[in-house]
Amino acid sequence: MSPGLRRARPSLRWRLLLLHLLVFGGLSLASPATYFVISRSLAHDLDDHLTFLARTVAQARLAPAAPGQGLAPPACIPDFSCPAHRAHWPRHLLLVDAAGAVRCSDGELGPLAPDAVARARGSRQPAFADLKQQGETLRLIAWPYRDQDGQHLVLELGGSHAAIDQSLKTGALASLAINFAALTLLLIGSWIFSRRLLAPVDRMVQQLEEIDEARLSARVPDAGADHELGRLVVVLNRMLDRLERAFAAQARFTSDVSHEIRSPLTALRGQIEVALRKERGATEYQQVLRESLEEVLRLQRLAEDLLSLAQAYAGAFEAQRVPIALGDLLAQSVERQRAAAASKGVSVQLQVTASARVIGDPDLLGRLVENLLDNAIRHSATGGAVEVTLGQAAGRATVAVRDAGEGIPAEHLPHIFERFYRVDRARARATGGAGLGLAIAQQIALLHDGDLRVQSTVGAGCVFIVALPLAAA
Numbered sequence: 001m002s003p004g005l006r007r008a009r010p011s012l013r014w015r016l017l018l019l020h021l022l023v024f025g026g027l028s029l030a031s032p033a034t035y036f037v038i039s040r041s042l043a044h045d046l047d048d049h050l051t052f053l054a055r056t057v058a059q060a061r062l063a064p065a066a067p068g069q070g071l072a073p074p075a076c077i078p079d080f081s082c083p084a085h086r087a088h089w090p091r092h093l094l095l096v097d098a099a100g101a102v103r104c105s106d107g108e109l110g111p112l113a114p115d116a117v118a119r120a121r122g123s124r125q126p127a128f129a130d131l132k133q134q135g136e137t138l139r140l141i142a143w144p145y146r147d148q149d150g151q152h153l154v155l156e157l158g159g160s161h162a163a164i165d166q167s168l169k170t171g172a173l174a175s176l177a178i179n180f181a182a183l184t185l186l187l188i189g190s191w192i193f194s195r196r197l198l199a200p201v202d203r204m205v206q207q208l209e210e211i212d213e214a215r216l217s218a219r220v221p222d223a224g225a226d227h228e229l230g231r232l233v234v235v236l237n238r239m240l241d242r243l244e245r246a247f248a249a250q251a252r253f254t255s256d257v258s259h260e261i262r263s264p265l266t267a268l269r270g271q272i273e274v275a276l277r278k279e280r281g282a283t284e285y286q287q288v289l290r291e292s293l294e295e296v297l298r299l300q301r302l303a304e305d306l307l308s309l310a311q312a313y314a315g316a317f318e319a320q321r322v323p324i325a326l327g328d329l330l331a332q333s334v335e336r337q338r339a340a341a342a343s344k345g346v347s348v349q350l351q352v353t354a355s356a357r358v359i360g361d362p363d364l365l366g367r368l369v370e371n372l373l374d375n376a377i378r379h380s381a382t383g384g385a386v387e388v389t390l391g392q393a394a395g396r397a398t399v400a401v402r403d404a405g406e407g408i409p410a411e412h413l414p415h416i417f418e419r420f421y422r423v424d425r426a427r428a429r430a431t432g433g434a435g436l437g438l439a440i441a442q443q444i445a446l447l448h449d450g451d452l453r454v455q456s457t458v459g460a461g462c463v464f465i466v467a468l469p470l471a472a473a
Contacts, residue, residue: 016197020190024183031175038171042164046139047128050159053090054126054143058155076104092138092158096121097151111156116142120154130161137161200229208236216244253419257306264295264302271295305436308443319361319447323471326356326365326397327390333369334388337377345382348373352390356397357471360448365468368444368452371437372401372464379405379462392470396450399466407458416454417442441466 076093094105096117102110111117113129120127120142127142138158146152204220211218219237275288334350341348358365369388376386384404391398408416419439438452441464445452450468 016194017187017190020186024186028179031179035168035172035175039164039168042167043139046159046161046164047141050090050128050139050141050157051126051143053159054141054155054157057090057093057157058143058145073102073105073109075106090157091160092140092156094156096154096156098153103153111142112138112158113140113142113156116140117154117156120144121152124152131158137165204229204233204236211240213247216240216247257420261299261302264298268292268295302436305440308440319364321359322362324358324360324362324365326358326399326468327352329362329366330369330388330390330399333366333373337370337373340374341377341386344377344380346377346380347385348377348388349385350388350390354390354392356390356392358397358448358468359471360468364444365448368441368466369399369401371441372466375437375464376401376403376405376462379403381405393467395470396467397470399468400463402461402463404461407461408454408456409458410456413454413456417452
């Protein structure tokens with residue numbers, strides 16, 4: 001589905017409100033459940049009350065008060081032994097003998113629930129029934145018992161559901177009113193809560209939208225670190241710090257690359273323009289070509305170093321993993337640098353105090369050592385010496401390259417492995433360095449799970465130490 005046709009998702013504020021409504025809906029299910037439980041409990045209580053009434057009335061001696069008029073049975077008059085029992089007079093009362101004849105009643109000609117009375121007569125167990133009469137619901141009980149004369153009788157009593165129905169109706173209306181009020185308060189409270197909760201987020205989004213590459217120094221105001229939004233602000237500001245440093249480094253890198261490229265190109269242009277001003281001899285043209293070739297080679301080295309750094313930072317270095325005798329590799333690197341050292345009047349000495357084997361790429365490790373040697377030779381005074389030492393310590397091979405140059409001031413040491421960084425820019429360019437050799441050497445060391453560090457004494461020179469894991473026996 002294309003982005004234009006994709007259905008827009010509701011905002012977080014609406015999703016919070018929907019979540020609250022779903023929770024409220026789940027909790028609202030408690031109301032009908034409560035209604036059902038209370039209804040069943042009241043019905044059970046009514047059955048218990050009717051049972052108690054039947055037992056109480058049966059214990060009193062029921063006798064007809066007088067013959068009934070017409071076909072109506074006589075009224076039942078209980079002989080209560082306790083005056084308090086009169087408070088339990090039922091809503092309906094009828095007495096049936098074993099033959100099914102009505103002995104007495106409250107005016108009814110026959111049982112209101114004949115099936116229940118028949119079941120009670122046959123099983124000698126109480127039976128219940130419900131009856132709607134003149135808009136009123138009666139709960140009836142057929143209570144079988146034996147009187148003082150030993151006759152089997154069935155007493156039919158009835159209690160009204162009116163009080164229960166009225167209580168349930170009142171409870172249902174109260175529950176609906178409470179739920180409606182709770183829902184209204186929930187909607188209002190949820191909307192206010194979500195607005196107050198998300199207001200800092202809206203402000204953060206607005207502030208972040210105003211930050212661009214020209215305003216990377218701006219930061220999101222601290223919202224307090226004692227909750228999630230505060231911690232989010234801290235993380236965002238740290239990310240902005242890293243972005244600002246990255247943009248500054250990129251800008252510095254672009255400026256340095258432009259300067260490094262401009263210098264040899266300017267030299268090339270000047271040499272060619274001077275050569276073209278007038279006719280010259282073959283010797284002069286050869287001299288111009290030699291000088292131009294030096295500048296082209298300088299540009300080529302710069303391009304190769306930049307490509308190596310880009311591959312290193314992108315994790316695209318293709319490194320072999322083979323066993324390497326580090327002593328032999330150092331000897332080969334020293335031999336390749338002897339001519340450059342001799343041209344400057346510097347001697348190179350190799351001292352192997354312990355044999356060491358590592359796992360790595362011979363070409364890359366050779367380049368690391370030669371970069372360190374090149375740096376040491378360029379910064380050594382004429383007649384000085386560069387010492388290369390191989391040793392072992394704590395399961396790691398150590399290669400130390402020491403020069404007797406001017407040393408590096410302490411304030412420059414934290415930046416010495418940065419791209420294009422020079423302690424003395426003018427002097428470094430005069431010696432042909434672009435400020436990339438040490439950065440490449442550090443990346444190669446990291447690629448081989450090693451590290452590169454420097455120790456320096458101003459006026460006494462520097463020592464660069466590479467530590468690499470030893471190969472397993």
